[in-house]
Structure formats: structure tokens, C-alpha cells
Amino acid sequence: MSLLDVRDLTIRTGDGRDLVSGLSFSVGRGERLGLIGESGSGKSLTTLAVLGLLPDGMTATGSVELDGTQIVGASEKRLVDVRGRAAAIVFQEPLTALDPLMRVGRQLAEPLRRRRGLKGDALRKAVAEALEQVRLPEPGRIARAFPHEISGGQRQRVALAMALACDPGLLIADEPTTALDVTVQSEMLVLLDTLVGERGMAVLFVSHDLAVVSRVTDRVLVMKDGRAVEDGTVRDLVRAPRQAYTKALVDSARKLESALDLGEPR
């Protein structure tokens, strides 16, 4: 059985518009899937629906089965039990994902305390270990810092450490490197790939950037206007897109990239 099984998912607004329609996909244990699409394609809403985090006024129908639990229509109590343990999420903007008034160490301690029942010295040690895992230098200093006192790349590493803290079966990453500088993005992608690989974790990686996705996952699903357009390996989609929309995406990315292939310099 798949770790995540989404069947015929539809997400509707209060005034009856469908933002996601009839979406189906699945992710097995240890598997990785990329959701590709542009603004308004419904990819982020899909990840929120997987965790039962849809904003007020939006309703999901269909089925989202996460680690054996039906998320659609589940009670908040049930959802709290599933989140973090079955699946955890890293968002695009780490500054909004972290509490600005709480020191980084305390925020990271929260899931460790709740899920692993640690306290006192054992908890402090676990926090330091979690920060070391995401290759943060001086974990002691970072733990005492407030989010605004560390860089954007460091904040995103903290957010990743929090998501990994409960050892979830599925890591959801929603544009986790879009807000980062290109060199920092590159380091973050390597880190994510390594940590997830070591743990045999499944990944649902959301991005608008095919090249970024290809660094983490082979299999992708292209979305447009809330519907699945086509799926396959990045390599196949890039070489021979079957749908016009995928072709347009690939052509745009190729066209931008080709500007960098500068002929005979100097």
C-alpha cells in the first residue's frame, strides 16, 4: 500500500469554484514525486490538503489516504496525530514559517518534546543534534538566536530540521529553495537529497522550476489550473513532452537556459 494515496481530489472555494479538480497520484514509502506547475496550478493547495491544512472556507472532496489515515473529513484531533509523524512540511518562506518571537532552539524543541517525549538535558542534546544534522555551524549560537538574527538559508535549514524532527515517513517541500540565493539553493538541494536518502524518506517536492525538481526527484506530475496534465520522469518530459502545456514549460525553461550557453568567449 502507498504511503500517500490521493484519489479524485477536488478542492472547492466557498463560492463554488474548483481550484483542484479530480487529482489522483500516489507516493510509496521512500519514493519521490515532484509537483510542477505555475502560479494558480493548485500545487500548493494540494500539499495543504494532504495535511488537512486547507484555509477556512475551502473544502476537499475525494480521498487523501496518508499512512492509512483518511485525511478528507478527519477530525482535528486525528489530524494532529498524523501531522509531523506521517508527514511534515517545509514551506517556501522560512521567515513566515518560524515564530519571530521564539528562539530557534525552543521552536525546534517543541516537536521533539511532543513526539519523542524528551525533556531537560536530553531535549537540549536532541536540539543540538538536529541543528548539526542540517549542517548548521555553531548550533549553540543558532539555538539561542531569534529567526531574524540568522540568514535566510540558515532559517530554511532550521525549518528542515523541524520537519525532520519527528522522523516523518513523508517530507513535503513546497518551493523550499525559491526564496534562497542560487548558491544557497544549490547547497540546500544537496542537503535535502542527502538527509532524505539516509532516512529512506518519501518526498513530495513542489516547484515551478523543472531544473530544481530534477535535482531531487525523477518522477514528476505536471499540473495546470488544478488538473494533472501529464506525469513521467523529468528526463522523458524534457525530451519528449506529450502535452502542449508541458512543451511550453520545457521550451521556456530551455530558452532561458540557452542564453547561458555563450559561444566562443574571450
Added chain:
Amino acid sequence: MTAVLELDSVGHTYRGSAAPVVEDVSLKVDAGHSLALVGESGAGKTTLLRLLLGLAGPGTGTVRFDGDPLRLGDREQMRRFRSAVQCVFQDPYASLDPRQRVSRIVAEPLRSLGVATGAAAHAKVAEALEQVGLPADAASRYPHEFSGGQRQRIAIARATVCDPRVLLADEPVSALDVTTRVKVVDLLGELKRERGLTIVMVSHDLSVVAALCERTAVLERGRVVEQGETRDVLGSPEHPYTRRLLDSVPRLPV
């Protein structure tokens, strides 16, 4: 040939901060040679752009416009400067007044610079909107009725309506989807060719830089580490930081 814009050994330190954000930066913007300022967060790109825009004066060094030092208090010079140098910002959602119709937004430089009013202004706005590929009825609508890419076109129309020589653009396509990004890059290229516009662009996106700018300056922690023709700087980088930037760009599988 006199450079349109020039930074001569410019340094700047923000109040309350010990270290300078930019130090000893010298750059020239020649007509017809678009320039990219490339670098990561904290490199000083935005500070340089503020200096080039005349929004602040440098702590040390000189900013020159058409060969003369830029005097922020000189109204006559600043008027000439504003009609020659216009700008486009990164976020098309924050840079357009939501309560004004597009016609009024685009006509703003014409009003404030006293270039044209009434029917003449109307004609120039219509022409600018057409140039950026927006439908004629766009003029009577409000910003919220447009997508991000269309909004950036409106911002470009506003910046080009008074026929400036230089367009300063701060990450003009970073907030856009990739298919939209290509179209806006194409539009900027067209404005360069057809209107002789010179672009000075701040960007971290090297492919956009390569597509639009003849010259590139790479900034690292407030200093220019490498500058020259884009095909040289990005084609065979000499500074290790430039190489690192290029190596970090994610590429599609072949």
C-alpha cells in the same frame, strides 16, 4: 563617449552599521550597452541601484549623469535626470497603486515631469501600452484585474512612456512564472532594439542577464569582483565567486 551614468569609487555605509554595504565601486553605463549587476543577498545590488536612481547620495565617491556629478538638490538637473532614467521594480503587486486606473498610473511620469497633458498624454499612454503588448482597453481598468506578468508590463509602460534613455530594473522578472518570464524578457529585448533603450538590471538570475545585457558586473559583499563583456564574464569567468554562481545554476537534464 561620455557615460550616461557612472559610479566613481562609490562607497556607502548605512547609519548605525559599522561595515560599508558597498565599497570602492566604479561602473559605467554607456548608451546601448546594457549592464547587469549580479550578486546574492547582501552583495549591495539594491544599494547601488538606489544610488544610480538618485534616491540616495553615496557616502564616498561620485555618481555622474552625462558626465556631471549628480546633485540631488539641483531641481533642473534632477528633472533632466528623471526624464532620462526610469525604473521598474521586482514586485508588480506592490509597485502599482491599486486605487488608480492604469491610464493614470502610466501617465504619472508625463504629469510629474511636465512632458505632456490632456490629449497628448492620452496618446502617449496608448502608445506605451501598445508597445508592451497590452490591449487598448487596459487603460480604463485597475491593477487588480491583471496577472503578475501583465502588471509588470504596466510597470514597464509607465517607465518607458516618457522615452527615457536608461531603464533601471530591479529583478524585473524574478516574481514571474517561467513562461511569463520569457515573454517579459522578450519585451525588454524588443524595447532595447526598437527604442534604443539601455537597461541596467539588478538580478541574481544569470540566464536573464545573459539574454539581455551586453555587460556584467559581479558583486560580492559590496565589491565588484569581476566586470566586463557578459560573454566573457559568464562565458569564461575568472573570479572563483563568478564560477561558483554559474555552477550553482540548476540546469535541465539533457
